[in-house]
Amino acid sequence: MPTPIKKVLISDTLSPAAIAIFRERGIQADLRPELGKDKEALAAAIGEYDGLAVRSTTKVTAALLERARNLTVIGRAGIGVDTIDVPAATARGVIVMNTPHGNAVTTAEHAIALMLSLARQIPQADASTQAGRWEKNRFLGIELTAKTLGVIGCGNIGAIVADRGIGLRMRVVAYDPFLTPERAVALGVEKVELDELLRRADVITLHVPLTDKTRNILSAEALARTKPGVRIVNCARGGLVDEVALRAALESGHVAGAAFDVFTEEPAKDNVLFGHPNMVCTPHLGASTTEAQENVALQVAEQMSDYLLNGAIRNAVNFPSISAEEAPRLRPYVTLAEQLGSFLGQLTEAPIRGIRIVYEGEAAGLNTKALTAAAVTGALRPFLEGVNMVSAIEVARARGIQVETATRTAVEGPYASRLHLTVEAEDMPRDAAGTVFGDGRPRFVEIRGIALEAAVAPHMLYIRNADQPGFIGRFGTLMGEAGVNVATFHLGRDRPGGDAICFAAVDEPVSGDLLEAIEAIPQVKRARAVRF
Structure with a gap:
């Protein structure tokens, strides 16, 4: 029986050269860019496609993935995958x-x-001139030199901007x-x-992903x-700047001008920043050059073709490069390595x-190369957008x-195998170790040199405390009063009365107020919520 022809749906505009790559390699590529704007039509069509x-x-939602019965790979021609429900894709085995x-x-x-x-x-001078006003004295600019x-x-992007700024004879911080x-x-x-940058910079340009740590990094307080x-200047992601606060700063004159290519809500048909005379706006054109x-079109076509035809995985955000032969044995260790990295990254x-x-x-x-990539991915992902198990080592190297x-x-210790991970930060090193038991589930077996055995859950609490009476009772009372169920509760200590840790799984995210209450327990030194 002949091998079925693989089929790829292209639901956004893509270069004809990319489409040619699919077809030259024997893959049926259907270009239907109108579907990217019509979720119902896309859902009706997606079922027959492999890629x-x-x-x-195009918005790839969990609901759309439910209809994608044959889908095995999604290729994003670009870096941002915020329009794709990656956890839902992962749950369905879609790369x-x-x-x-x-x-x-x-x-x-x-x-x-x-x-x-x-x-x-x-832009303002162009509009004025084309309107026939010739307002030469109105548009007094500034030199960027010095x-x-x-x-x-x-x-990657910020470094290029810095290089171009140096070329303009600017001082770059x-x-x-x-x-x-x-x-x-x-x-x-x-x-x-950051505070020194805010104090010294004549021009500020943002080149970070949108995460919990970077959202509103230029808040009202920061702008002040x-x-x-x-x-x-913001060509990175909407939501990095408090747009309402920026409008107020423009009105007061504290901010002389702003130029945005991205906005909190896109497409941005109405925005608080629109209409201000010192505001320059473009419709997310950052990647819009021939x-x-x-x-990106050629790259995504080549990557998807390689995966559909021979199983090769490159630049995947939710799966490492692993051969079919080693996958069953290696997969739980990949999970463990990424969990250890993510845990330490969230603490750093x-x-x-x-x-x-x-090892x-x-x-x-x-295959320790794949495991190392997984660990580095976990450590960097809390801060960096687009890091995956293929690019993580390169990203780390580029950043020194x-x-x-x-x-x-x-x-x-009493284990057949163990992974011990240390993250060296400027303030202090942080370390943890884990293993995979016979049931195939990863376990943490050591944190900060203190032994324990803990399976990881989506929502965890990590607490450092003094090994003294009263902590467990007060902790349990606070969780009960907050209505948060503790699923598992793991303890360890270095010696009686010494340093101790608690690693507990909870059924839902813990609020900031509850974390503050836990940290207020006399025995507690630090409490952090971590997610996996």
């Missing part, structure tokens, strides 16, 4: 791929273009928790804390700490200098983060 290629218009580097130069150049437009009021450019987020001093020197930028007359569109607020993984016993004989591994045939 779905999208850009930013989600992106193209993380295809539009970096284009987005960086757009940020520079907006910065120049702000400095010389080019001004200070503040770059928030110095990854950068805030990025993952930017090492050595990498800053190589880029020619001065690494500073900026230099009077500052100009702000070169970028071509690059200072910049990370290095990540070290030691002991049976784990030393596994040293990744080290070691293998040992012997195992510390």
Whole structure:
């Protein structure tokens, strides 16, 4: 019986060259960009396809995935996967791929273009001139030479913006928790804390993902700490800046101007920033150049074709590069490595200098490259958008983060295998260890050198406390009063009356108020909510 032809639906506009790649490799590629704007029609059509290629218009929801009975891979021509329900795709065994580097130069150049437009009021001057008013004295701009450019987020795009700013003879300061001093020197930028950047920068440009830690990074309070007359550029993600507060700062004159390519709600048909004379807006054009569109389209077509035809996985955001033969044995260790990394990453607020993984016993004989990528992915993902198990090592290297591994045939403790992960941050190292039991489920077996055995759940509480009477009772009372059910409760200590830890699974997220109440327990030194 002949092998069925693989079918890919392209629901957003994609380069003809990308479509040709699919067809040259024997894959049926149907270009139907009208479906990206019609969720009902897309849901009706998706069932017959093995792959779905999208850009930013198509919304891949859990409901759509329910209808996608044959779907095995989603390819995003671009970096952002916020329009794709990745957990729902993962639950259904659908690989989600992106193209993380295809539009970096284009987005960086757009940020520079907006910065120049702000400095010389080019859009306003153009409108005035074409209206026949010739208001030469009205548009008094500023030179960028010798001004200070503040770059928030110095990854792939931010580093290119910094380089272009240096080319304009600007002084560049950068805030990025993952930017090492050595990498800053190589880029020619001065690494500073956020408050110093806000105080010194004449122009601020944002290049970070939208996460819980970066949402409203330019809040009303942060904007108030900026230099009077500052100009702000956002080509990264809507929601990084408090738009209402920015409008007020523009009205008062504290912020001299702003240029946005992204907005909290898109498409942005009505926004509080619209209409201000010192505001420049573009409709999410950061990746909209011929070169970028071509690059990401070709990349996604090649990646999807490789996966559909031979199972090769590249730039997947929800699965590592693992061969079919080793997958069954390796998969629980991949989960463990990512969980250990995610746990330590969520606890780390200072910049990370290095990540070290030691594989002991049976784990030393596994595909440690995939496990290392999983651990680094987990450690970086709380802060960086687009990090996946394929790109994690490269991302860490680009930021000057040293990744080290070691293998040992012997195992510390009563286990056949063990993974020990250490995250070296500027303030202190943090470490944890885990293993995989016979049931195939990962367990944490050590945190901060303290032994325990704990399976990981989606919502966990990590508490450091003194080993003294009263903690358990007060903790239980607080959880009961808040109506939060404790699913599992694991304790460990270094010695009687010494340092202790509690690692508890809860059935729902814990509020900030409840965390504060837990930290107020006399024996508690620190309480953190972590998610997996």
